[in-house]
Amino acid sequence: MGEGAGARLQALFEGHRLTPTQRRIAHWMVRRAADVPFLSSVELAELAGVSQPSVTRFAVALGFDGYPALRKYLREEVAPAENGGGAAVPSEGGGEVNEYQKAVLAEVENLRHLAELLADPEPVERAGRLLASSRPLPVLGLRASSPQARGFAYFAAKVHPDVRLLDEGGSMLTDRIDAAVRAGASVLLCFALPRHPREVVEALAYARSAGLTVVTVTDSAFAPVAGHSDLLLPAAVGTALAFDTACAPMLLGRVLLEAMCDGLPDAQARLEEFDARAAARGLFAE
Template identity: 85%
Template sequence: MNDTPGARLQALFEGHRLTPTQRRIAHWMVRRAADVPFLSSVELAELAGVSQPSVTRFAVALGFDGYPALRRHLREVAPVEPARPAPGAAPSGGAEANAYQQAVHAEIENLRHLAELLADPAPAERAGRLLAASRPLPVLGLRAAAAQARGFAYFAAKVHPDVRVLDEGGSMLTDRIDTAVRAGASALLCFALPRHPREVVDALEYARAAGLTVVTVADSAFAPVARHSDLLLPAAVGTALAFDTACGPMLLGRVLLEAMCDGLPDAQARLEEFDAGAAARGLFVE
């Protein structure tokens, strides 16, 4: 069982119906799990980009008398001091980081958080088994997430016998899900990144109704796709630049590839066969 501060926070939020604003607060609390017990309600509100009363209402929604009671509870289960500098901060004694460096520092923090979540490998291992067993394996990703879906599918096709990329929306999307189900698919992998297209939510709802087990890589455990996923693995995106950065979701996709390979007995043989063919064709410049 993962017992990191972030995991304990997620367990605290489970079972509560949260509003979009409250999900945003929860998301930022998980991202800054080591710091949250030491933040005031005003500081947390600024971090999450919400109002201070929203933070108070959030604490009450979780069953506490107010934010001070929530913070006292968090201090009982958290380290006695913040674990590390805030994302974007310059190294101790150094000059203040510029905007580009801050974006990199924020992504490093996202990857640290992902590493903490992967301390419990069971969810990734379960996802790997589900993906390996699905023949064919549909991989869904629209708009901002299309690149993640295509990247995963490119490598997955080297070890999985039938990978189908669903990277275009429209009326054909449900048709392609139906085709995959008729061909024997048992699971669907979805990459869901902000801003979340309504089509993705609708497609996941449709896929589950069609009998598919939905495995989702999303930017947050509280993303809109969460309630339409059987297994959701979160990996935060960076928001420091004009366009989001997705190092965490990309790395988590590679982790799922590794876990899927563990569930495919002939994965290594397929890779060796590909390497031999590539060498014979002179496919790559060494």
Template identity: 80%
Template sequence: MSGSSPAARLQRLFEGRRLTPTQRRIAHSMVRRAADAPFLSSVELAELAGVSQPSVTRFAVALGFDGYPALRKHLREVSPVDAADAADADGLEDTLNEYQQAVRAEIENLRQLSELLADPAPVERAGRLLAASRPLLVLGLRAASSQARGFGYFAAKVHPDVRVVDEGGSMLHDRVDAARRAGASALMCFALPRHPREVVDALAYAREQGLTVVTVADSAFAPVAAHSDLLIPAAVGTGLAFDTACAPMLMGRVLLEAMCDGLPEAQARLEDFDARAAARGLFVE
């Protein structure tokens, strides 16, 4: 385990566990602060996750440890980060203003995403699923609507039939039904906090109708995980008044790249678009 990042080691520790929503919140908080996790007290972790201290103890027991001290001892044994390094990092953070800290947090999110992509197999599988779906349904509501629209905008340049659903309501299931009747085999979902109940319900319904669900979410423990066939986590930043989503956006672009690999006509479509755009004088360059 020493060759992987602290976040990756934590993810493996939590994989396959049947955790309650509160325990998933604790796990998510630990992954977000992976380098600090071995040095957090139960009180500090509880405050970080917004739960009670007994909840942290129950979480450790659910993972198979005698209590939180045993979990923390395990994390220290498998982590290459020592307390001095953690203290130095904390000292640096203290010298940065809130805007710089938000940027630093996003850099860390991107670093974790890079570690995740060391194994390209899940992304490659997702690319094949999305490329093969005719039409391709793309879902993202509320905070995730911009991610869905951005993905859909670029996907439409290379995929013959992309349908973006970025508003909820009573028509949502109808849109799923229409896509399925037209031949859709996959649904691409962007799910970011706070997670709308409509998204969870829509994914459950889509799977009932036979669609394969590929999801980019802020955490492997997000509420949509139980209704996703393939979930790729990409953390959001929470240091500002509104969450920042650089990692989910980049993950969307990575999936577009993987999807293009599964579309033999993708390059020809892009060249055709460029030719028509030049003829129309579409861009000022």
């Protein structure tokens, strides 16, 4: 069975770092794959609910000179594809795989790749020892990376004696890095996921100049933070939806947490102490 128009469009978008607005355009193009080669930039903009210049920038992001060149490509390469439903492609079971399922399957692939990387546990184990040795332990994550940093810091605080979450930027960020260094910090953990704020890159450069060893969980070994990290741990983000999905970085953070616990002799005792206090307070409903 031939490749459908939606699948051809999806292949065109793969490998490009698109903004949320550009992904919205891409999603609408997949949904209306049969019609898109014959739409003007204005019509496509109205369909996707974006501005006409956004459509032009989208075409340039894909490597075309402008939207006319993209539409010419679509007419020559996509329009001849079989009709039959845009975003859906046949699954092995004979059913349809829609765009939401594709996003989940893409994340499954990211997790599989992470598992392959962890076949060599040495980098994570080394990172865990570094994090365990730092008193205090600053954990940095801004914007899209804030949930990853906050999640790590929440659990790490149960076993590490002094975890300091840095999830707000601005002029206070360097002050808080300085305060951690004065308190004895030797390592900074950073979660740096797309899109990468310039402020994070600058903060890591500052942290290293202040004498901190930087451990970074990021989406790629080629991320902008790579040059300012002493130990880089990559885990791909999903890009199939309008906003990135971060299942692999989140799981890598939990693996890193486990490795850190291995470097804290009293980690289990702290967990048991917390459980006893929680039970005494009736903290949880179960």
